[in-house]
Amino acid sequence: MAITGIDRITYGVEDMASAQRFFTDWGLKPLTTEAEHLLFSTQDGSQIEVCKLDNPELAPAFETGSTLREVIWGVESQADVDALVAKLKSHPEVPQVAARDGIERFIDPNGMCIGFRVSERHHAPVKGSVMNTYDRPDARIDERSTVYDRAEPVKVGHVVFFAPNLEQTEQFYRELLGFQVSDRYPHRGVFLRCNPAGGHHDMFLLRVSETRRGVNHVAFTVRDIHEVFGGGLHISRCGWKTQIGPGRHPISSAYFWYVNNPCGGLAEYYSDEDYLTADWQPKEDWVTCNENYAEWAINGGVDGHTRRQYLPE
Numbered sequence: 001m002a003i004t005g006i007d008r009i010t011y012g013v014e015d016m017a018s019a020q021r022f023f024t025d026w027g028l029k030p031l032t033t034e035a036e037h038l039l040f041s042t043q044d045g046s047q048i049e050v051c052k053l054d055n056p057e058l059a060p061a062f063e064t065g066s067t068l069r070e071v072i073w074g075v076e077s078q079a080d081v082d083a084l085v086a087k088l089k090s091h092p093e094v095p096q097v098a099a100r101d102g103i104e105r106f107i108d109p110n111g112m113c114i115g116f117r118v119s120e121r122h123h124a125p126v127k128g129s130v131m132n133t134y135d136r137p138d139a140r141i142d143e144r145s146t147v148y149d150r151a152e153p154v155k156v157g158h159v160v161f162f163a164p165n166l167e168q169t170e171q172f173y174r175e176l177l178g179f180q181v182s183d184r185y186p187h188r189g190v191f192l193r194c195n196p197a198g199g200h201h202d203m204f205l206l207r208v209s210e211t212r213r214g215v216n217h218v219a220f221t222v223r224d225i226h227e228v229f230g231g232g233l234h235i236s237r238c239g240w241k242t243q244i245g246p247g248r249h250p251i252s253s254a255y256f257w258y259v260n261n262p263c264g265g266l267a268e269y270y271s272d273e274d275y276l277t278a279d280w281q282p283k284e285d286w287v288t289c290n291e292n293y294a295e296w297a298i299n300g301g302v303d304g305h306t307r308r309q310y311l312p313e
């Protein structure tokens with residue numbers, strides 16, 4: 001009953017117009033643009049849905065204001081859906097809410113609504129630029145590497161939540177849904193992946209206080225490092241504010257760029273994360289410090305017009 005990744009996420013927002021403008025600038029493909037319902041997709045068919053935050057079909061929010069309201073995980077078959085639903089139903093302590101779009105929904109210990117469906121994602125027919133390295137100086141011959149005008153995210157890669165009840169939420173995802181630990185900040189954060197083989201994490205749970213619950217960010221995979229830069233520069237030109245980026249995480253190895261999202265939390269472009277298998281040994285004792293968060297990073301981003309760091313005001 002392996003989960004294969006994030007199939008659909010749903011935001012509940014105060015301002016539908018800002019949400020539509022942001023995700024269009026972000027590079028998502030619009031599928032539905034109604035006054036109170038937006039649906040976008042990435043290149044692999046991952047879906048990003050936006051509703052008004054007081055939409056009665058949404059489960060209760062886990063924080064006030066615009067935020068993420070639902071994560072639908074993709075699986076391979078209907079038998080997998082049935083097995084996961086049966087598993088959760090056999091645990092009466094797991095709250096269930098009314099089904100929506102034919103998907104049975106539950107509430108995880110952190111208050112996030114989740115469900116499962118047979119994945120509607122597909123392999124996107126796109127390629128990243130090949131890097132010429134010292135040992136492979138001719139990996140890319142007679143070909144410039146791409147300069148992107150803007151990003152077109154390939155998929156929804158991971159979600160990150162503030163989870164005050166970190167241990168309980170980790171236990172739920174590991175014991176009931178089969179997630180595995182990839183790395184850990186003891187008592188502070190845990191990187192989880194839904195499959196033994198795959199990207200470094202599909203979910204990161206972070207405890208910043210005894211009470212803070214909510215969405216930290218949703219990460220969108222792009223083709224390569226150059227698309228992280230091209231996407232970040234474009235979103236800056238559109239007037240959206242970078243929190244931090246570009247930069248690089250030592251944990252997962254990925255290049256990142258984080259932007260304030262009017263739908264809640266941050267949106268991240270990222271590329272070149274570690275690919276793990278069942279042989280991976282998690283490091284369970286990462287120390288919380290600046291250098292473990294970012295090898296390097298630019299606070300506030302880069303001006304998309306001048307292509308230089310923003311000057312202090």
Ligand SMILES: [Fe+2]
Nearest residue numbers: 158160219268
């Ligand atoms: Fe991330």
